[in-house]
Amino acid sequence: MSRVLLSVDNLHASYGPIRALRGVSFEVREGETVSVIGANGAGKTSLMRAISGLLPLSEGKASFLGKDIRTSAPHQLARMGMLHVPEGRGTLQTMLVEENLRLAWEIRPTDRPFADAVAEVYSRFPRLQERSTQLAGNLSGGEQQMLAVARAIINRPQLLLLDEPSMGLSPRFTSEVFRALRELRDAGVSILLVEQNVSRALGLAHRAMVLTHGEFTLEGPAADLAHDPRVMASYMGHADADAR
Ligand SMILES: Nc1ncnc2c1ncn2[C@@H]1O[C@H](COP(=O)(O)OP(=O)(O)OP(=O)(O)O)[C@@H](O)[C@H]1O
Numbered sequence: 537m538s539r540v541l542l543s544v545d546n547l548h549a550s551y552g553p554i555r556a557l558r559g560v561s562f563e564v565r566e567g568e569t570v571s572v573i574g575a576n577g578a579g580k581t582s583l584m585r586a587i588s589g590l591l592p593l594s595e596g597k598a599s600f601l602g603k604d605i606r607t608s609a610p611h612q613l614a615r616m617g618m619l620h621v622p623e624g625r626g627t628l629q630t631m632l633v634e635e636n637l638r639l640a641w642e643i644r645p646t647d648r649p650f651a652d653a654v655a656e657v658y659s660r661f662p663r664l665q666e667r668s669t670q671l672a673g674n675l676s677g678g679e680q681q682m683l684a685v686a687r688a689i690i691n692r693p694q695l696l697l698l699d700e701p702s703m704g705l706s707p708r709f710t711s712e713v714f715r716a717l718r719e720l721r722d723a724g725v726s727i728l729l730v731e732q733n734v735s736r737a738l739g740l741a742h743r744a745m746v747l748t749h750g751e752f753t754l755e756g757p758a759a760d761l762a763h764d765p766r767v768m769a770s771y772m773g774h775a776d777a778d779a780r
Pocket residue numbers: 551554555556574575576577578579580581582583732
């Protein structure tokens with residue numbers, strides 16, 4: 537079996553009285569793509585934020601390559617190879633596309649020159665090369681999502697955390713972003729994806745979990761869940777009755 541990159545054990549997190557995560561446990565191994573699906577408010581973004589150290593844990597533990605995330609700043613985790621593409625994309629709107637890529641490259645010092653790293657990124661996203669001297673803020677929604685993913689992959693991360701990459705995108709742009717994610721998956725990059733678009737998320741992943749009110753109510757191979765009627769039921773609020 538391949539080695540464990542991310543280990544999450546009994547994670548709890550709250551916003552004051554609101555319990556967003558209630559005892560979530562799972563692992564992501566090298567080379568795996570794992571999707572977390574769930575309705576609005578299920579806790580998907582909170583899970584990503586907790587794993588990348590942006591939301592304090594009230595209980596439980598998460599570690600990346602054996603290092604406890606509670607004792608690591610988000611930029612340290614990024615340097616170790618865990619990159620988070622947040623919901624809403626997080627690109628620097630008033631900087632050029634290529635400046636966005638250069639700043640991302642500078643986060644994780646490696647021997648690879650920027651010219652080589654950016655050429656690899658442009659080969660995956662030719663559209664970004666065409667737009668390299670434009671302000672990121674002037675890109676379309678799909679292009680901004682591509683730039684956000686490009687910023688995350690420029691240093692060949694070991695684990696990519698992706699929060700709702702299809703959010704706000706037209707079907708055409710969603711397809712383009714998912715085509716790029718398939719290529720990354722096939723190149724062996726490990727991906728943890730949270731996504732409301734069930735068919736896209738299950739089409740990409742090896743394994744998936746359904747998050748309902750901060751707990752996993754269903755998990756298994758993505759190909760099996762794609763045909764499981766309990767997945768859709770969980771989106772309609774019937775998960776507790778149907779999935780256990
Ligand atoms: N900053 C916040 N302050 C208070 N409550 C919050 C905050 N962010 C999220 N919540 C609450 O925590 C719960 C989980 O929210 P979260 O955003 O993680 O869900 P989600 O599955 O990502 O939803 P969506 O798909 O709508 O983004 C919800 O009840 C939400 O209202």
